[in-house]
Amino acid sequence: MTMLSVNVNKIALLRNSRGRDFPNLVGFIEMLIKLGVKGVTVHPRPDERHVTQADVFSIAEFLADSPDVEFNIEGFPSGKFLGLIEKVKPAQCTLVPDSPEQLTSDHGWDIVNQRHILRPALNRLRNAGVRSSIFMSPDLNMFEHLSEIATDRIELYTENYAEHFIGPHKNQVHATYLLAAKTATELGIGLNAGHDLNLENLAHFLTIPNILEVSIGHAFVLESLQLGVTEVVSRYHKICAAS
Numbered sequence: 001m002t003m004l005s006v007n008v009n010k011i012a013l014l015r016n017s018r019g020r021d022f023p024n025l026v027g028f029i030e031m032l033i034k035l036g037v038k039g040v041t042v043h044p045r046p047d048e049r050h051v052t053q054a055d056v057f058s059i060a061e062f063l064a065d066s067p068d069v070e071f072n073i074e075g076f077p078s079g080k081f082l083g084l085i086e087k088v089k090p091a092q093c094t095l096v097p098d099s100p101e102q103l104t105s106d107h108g109w110d111i112v113n114q115r116h117i118l119r120p121a122l123n124r125l126r127n128a129g130v131r132s133s134i135f136m137s138p139d140l141n142m143f144e145h146l147s148e149i150a151t152d153r154i155e156l157y158t159e160n161y162a163e164h165f166i167g168p169h170k171n172q173v174h175a176t177y178l179l180a181a182k183t184a185t186e187l188g189i190g191l192n193a194g195h196d197l198n199l200e201n202l203a204h205f206l207t208i209p210n211i212l213e214v215s216i217g218h219a220f221v222l223e224s225l226q227l228g229v230t231e232v233v234s235r236y237h238k239i240c241a242a243s
Contacts, residue, residue, distance in 0.1 A: 001240055001241050001243060002206055002211050002212065002213065002214055002240040002243040003038050003039050003070070003212065003213045003214075003240065004037060004038065004039060004213075004214060004216065004233075004236050004237065004240050005037075005038075005039025005040060005041045005070065005072055005194075005213055005214065005215045005216075006032055006037055006039065006040060006041065006215075006216060006217065006220055007041040007042070007043070007194075007215050007216060007217025007218075007220070008025060008028060008029060008040060008041070008042060008051070008217065009042060009043055009050040009051055009217055010050070010217055010218055010220075010221040011023055011025055011028050011221065012025050012042075012050040012051045012052070012055060013049065013050040016049065016050060025051075025055055025058070025059070026058055026059060026062045029059060029062065029063075030062070031229065032229075032233065033066055033069055035229070035230060035233040035234075036233065036237060037069070037233060038068060038069055038070060039069065039070045039071075039072060039213060039215070040059065040063065040069060040070070040071055040072065041072040041073075041074060041094075041194075041215045041217065042055065042056060042059065042072075042073055042074070043073075043074040043075060043096070044056055044073070044075060044081075044084070045075075045098075046078075046080075053084060056073065056084060056088055057087075057088065059071065060088045060089075060090065070090075070091040070092060070213075071088075071090035071091050071092070072090060072091065072092040072093070072094060072133075072213075072215065073085060073088065073090045073092075073093050073094070074093075074094040074095075074096050074135075075093075075094075075095070075096060075098075076095070076096060076097065076098050077095050077117060077118070077121035082121060082124050082125075085124075085125065085128060085130060086124065086128045089128060089129065089130055090130060091130070091131060092130065092131040092132070092133055092153070093125050093130050093131070093132060093133070094132075094133040094134070094135060094155050094192070094215075095109070095118065095121055095122075095132070095133070095134045095135065096134075096135040097109050097110070097114065097135065107137060107157070108134075108135050108136040108137035108139065108142065108157045109134050109135060109136060109142070110142065111142050111145040111146065111148065111149060112142070112145055115145070115148060115149055118134065118149050118151075119149055119150075122134075122149060122150055122151055123150075126150065131152045131153065132150075132151045132152045132153065133151065133152065133153035133154060133155050133190075133192055134149075134151045134153075134154055134155070135154075135155050135157055136154045136155065136156060136157060136180075137157045137160070138156060138157075138160070138176045138177045138179075138180035139180075140176075140179065140180060140183065143180055143183045143184065144183075146183075146184060146187055146189060147187055151189060152189070152190060153189060153190035153191065153192050153212070154184050154189055154190075154191065154192065155192040155193060155194055155215070156177060156180065156181065156191065156192070156193040156194075156211075157194075157195050158177070158193050158194060158195045158196060158197055158205065159195045159196045160173055160176075161173055161174060161177055161196075161197075161201070161205060162195070162196035162197060162198070162201055163196070165200070165201040165204070174204065174205070174207075174208075177205070177208060178208050181208050181209070181210065181211070185209075185210050190210075190212050191208075191210050191211050191212055192211070192212055192213040192214070192215065193205065193211050193213070193214050193215075194214055194215035194216065195215075196218070196219065197214055197216050197219065198216070198219035198223065199219070199223055199232070199235055199236065199239070202214065202216075202236070202239050202240075203239045203242065203243075206239065206240070206242075206243035207243075211243060214240070216236070220232060220236075
């Protein structure tokens with residue numbers, strides 16, 4: 001069964017827009033856990049425009065009483081970010097190749113030209129006892145070099161899949177992700193996925209075998225506005241359970 005990890009960045013962004021602690025981020029996470037969610041994802045950016053470093057510590061403290069709920073922290077492996085990870089020790093850290101000014105993640109790692117960044121960062125995660133994952137586009141030229149770095153998992157960057165979900169290239173694009181996933185699995189690397197997955201396109205994506213975790217945030221919030229959080233969580237759990 002694929003695990004659902006809810007990215008709560010947009011909840012923090014909503015809170016920050018009014019300068020008050022409403023909605024309370026930990027309170028929202030507590031509600032998700034009561035609904036059976038087993039994963040929480042955050043991406044604290046340097047400008048703290050949504051999740052802050054203080055939030056990260058608050059969430060980690062709260063989740064310490066829920067050992068069956070995984071905490072996943074995403075970010076570019078700067079010295080400051082890795083220092084945060086070493087203090088918090090989440091279940092998983094997902095490394096993304098974002099520049100500080102990026103609105104959102106929009107590409108995967110170039111392992112060939114960025115292995116000098118990835119190798120020491122992954123080594124620090126390993127020494128800290130934190131499971132590692134790296135953000136990857138389904139570029140088979142990059143996947144051929146995965147064995148050159150020691151990552152526990154990859155997160156398939158799924159925007160291209162979502163973009164072509166309704167259109168003539170749907171199956172062709174899906175096949176690209178299927179082959180990338182197969183390549184990683186043969187190397188013994190675990191599979192996560194995320195970015196623009198939603199209630200409409202997730203089930204088809206999960207016909208790809210061995211997806212361990214999906215991270216969903218933006219769509220989750222929008223769908224919750226329409227359907228309610230309880231209903232949205234229920235629908236995602238049904239999709240993940242059928243995978």
